[in-house]
Amino acid sequence: MKHVVLDFEKLYHRKPQITCFAPGRVNLIGEHTDYNGGYVFPCAIQMGIACAALKREDDSLRFYSADFAQSGVLEYRLGNLESRGCWADYPVSVVRAFAAFGYRLESGADFFFSGNLPEGAGLSSSAALEVVTGAVIRELHGIPVTRQELALAGQFAENRFIGVNCGIMDQFASAMGKAGHAILLDSNTLRYEYAPIGDAAVVIVNSGVKHSLASSAYNKRRSECESAAAALKARTLCRLTPEEFEEKKLLIPDKDCRKRARHAVYENRRALDAAAALKEGDLGRFGRLMGESHASLKDDYEVSCEELDFLVEKAQGLPGVYGARMTGGGFGGCTVNLMERGAVEAFLPAIQERYEERFGRRPEVYAVTASDGVGVRDA
Numbered sequence: 588m589k590h591v592v593l594d595f596e597k598l599y600h601r602k603p604q605i606t607c608f609a610p611g612r613v614n615l616i617g618e619h620t621d622y623n624g625g626y627v628f629p630c631a632i633q634m635g636i637a638c639a640a641l642k643r644e645d646d647s648l649r650f651y652s653a654d655f656a657q658s659g660v661l662e663y664r665l666g667n668l669e670s671r672g673c674w675a676d677y678p679v680s681v682v683r684a685f686a687a688f689g690y691r692l693e694s695g696a697d698f699f700f701s702g703n704l705p706e707g708a709g710l711s712s713s714a715a716l717e718v719v720t721g722a723v724i725r726e727l728h729g730i731p732v733t734r735q736e737l738a739l740a741g742q743f744a745e746n747r748f749i750g751v752n753c754g755i756m757d758q759f760a761s762a763m764g765k766a767g768h769a770i771l772l773d774s775n776t777l778r779y780e781y782a783p784i785g786d787a788a789v790v791i792v793n794s795g796v797k798h799s800l801a802s803s804a805y806n807k808r809r810s811e812c813e814s815a816a817a818a819l820k821a822r823t824l825c826r827l828t829p830e831e832f833e834e835k836k837l838l839i840p841d842k843d844c845r846k847r848a849r850h851a852v853y854e855n856r857r858a859l860d861a862a863a864a865l866k867e868g869d870l871g872r873f874g875r876l877m878g879e880s881h882a883s884l885k886d887d888y889e890v891s892c893e894e895l896d897f898l899v900e901k902a903q904g905l906p907g908v909y910g911a912r913m914t915g916g917g918f919g920g921c922t923v924n925l926m927e928r929g930a931v932e933a934f935l936p937a938i939q940e941r942y943e944e945r946f947g948r949r950p951e952v953y954a955v956t957a958s959d960g961v962g963v964r965d966a
């Protein structure tokens with residue numbers, strides 16, 4: 588990733604004009620609430636995707652990613668940006684989203700991407716790819732869009748052209764992250780507040796089980812929530828308090844939809860409670876809320892898996908750990924673990940050994956720091 592400028596030159600035989608970097612994210616709590624009008628509490632992390640780019644005179648868009656080197660350079664024309672079922676559909680979809688927002692590009696460009704986010708691990712490699720593409724286009728063409736609009740363009744690209752009906756959390760965190768802080772985001776209004784993470788350490792454990800968000804399961808959860816909201820005559824589920832939900836829940840005829848709704852409503856409350864706990868320095872309470880969040884994702888939302896449940900259960904028993912839960916869309920991916928700083932060193936090998944004993948492979952672990960969102964990066 589360090590050599591994105593040099594690598595660009597090697598590949599395209601010219602110097603890039605601009606280099607940007609967009610981070611991945613980890614969500615501390617508030618899962619599957621962002622398309623239900625609720626709160627999320629993610630932070631951007633130090634891992635992400637860099638992109639070097641140079642404008643072209645003609646209408647060709649050429650994309651290369653060191654992370655998908657086997658695909659070689661993929662070339663599109665501005666007049667034909669149809670999806671091809673490959674990784675470059677993500678940056679191409681962002682170009683299409685810009686056009687839909689009124690910024691039609693007049694000339695092409697060469698792009699070189701390189702990242703260090705594991706793909707399909709629930710750390711938002713897709714959002715980082717979308718946001719970094721948007722940032723590069725903004726710089727190359729001097730387009731007056733804010734970082735928040737870069738997030739919206741990424742989400743639009745993904746909803747409309749990739750076919751995943753994701754919420755705004757991942758792109759927002761990638762675009763708007765702030766070093767040392769998590770973001771308490773109201774996905775309904777896009778109002779947000781930065782919350783200092785303080786002394787707690789955040790560690791990610793990658794189960795190595797690849798999730799596929801594009802698989803219909805994510806979109807299915809979303810439509811189950813929409814049916815539940817319609818049955819309750821609520822515009823979005825997270826507008827309801829747990830008390831209101833309990834009163835009306837039998838109006839939701841389908842049992843599964845009722846469970847999904849219960850998760851969304853209570854998870855929204857947990858996200859707010861966790862943000863309050865962090866403010867008060869009550870990390871023990873934060874950790875308990877993470878445990879409740881995981882249980883609800885497992886039992887009511889049904890997006891966990893055996894490997895994630897195992898990692899959470901073991902982490903909860905290790906010294907200095909405040910709490911653990913699966914993070915991101917689910918069906919595999921990572922857990923997020925909140926712990927005392929002094930506990931990290933012993934935690935890493937301990938969780939790896941336990942997982943290896945049970946599943947026969949050593950999981951990757953990342954001690955992460957809350958980081959800044961997308962930006963122009965010095966070469």
Ligand code: GLA
Pocket residue numbers: 614617618619620621622753754755756757915916917
């Ligand atoms: C994925 C989506 C997000 C969010 C999470 C679950 O990461 O992209 O919008 O819905 O799943 O919280």
